[in-house]
Amino acid sequence: MMVVEVAFALPTEQKIIALQVDEECTAYEAVIKSGIVEVYPQIDPENDPMGIFGKSIRDPKTTVLKNGQRVEIYRPLIADPKEARAKRAAKMKAQKEAEEKAARD
Structure with a gap:
């Protein structure tokens, strides 16, 4: 098991959720497991761009996380x-x- 974070920010607030995941957890899986979509229903994990510590990732469904990493869900510009x-x-x-x-x- 390892600990990762999932983050989402609006102009007025931000939410960072820490969670324990399995070693082979992908960015997409962490977002789903975090439950952040229930807090912010405007998040579309199937289509919203994501990154790890400010660096965009191409495919959240295949990007395996490392211990301590933070997945960021980006809003459209x-x-x-x-x-x-x-x-x-x-x-x-x-x-x-x-x-x-x-x-x-």
């Missing part, structure tokens, strides 16, 4: 990271231009 970065850059550019204009006037 609300905003495209490239779009968000472009918006921040445009905002910073506009702010800088306004400051330069104010300094000239």
Whole structure:
């Protein structure tokens, strides 16, 4: 037997469940066994992306865990990271231009 954790986070809260599993337990099996889906019914273990300590895993059903690892269930992104970065850059550019204009006037 070994101890692993299953984690899920929302913008306002997070839940980490520690559980004992067999040596050959997969990430998917740990998620099911943890019961986290009962706490957060929006989790879809069949389709939601998962990772171990922030590193994405391709197939949770075949990824065997090691003692002490934490399986993370990821939520879908609300905003495209490239779009968000472009918006921040445009905002910073506009702010800088306004400051330069104010300094000239």
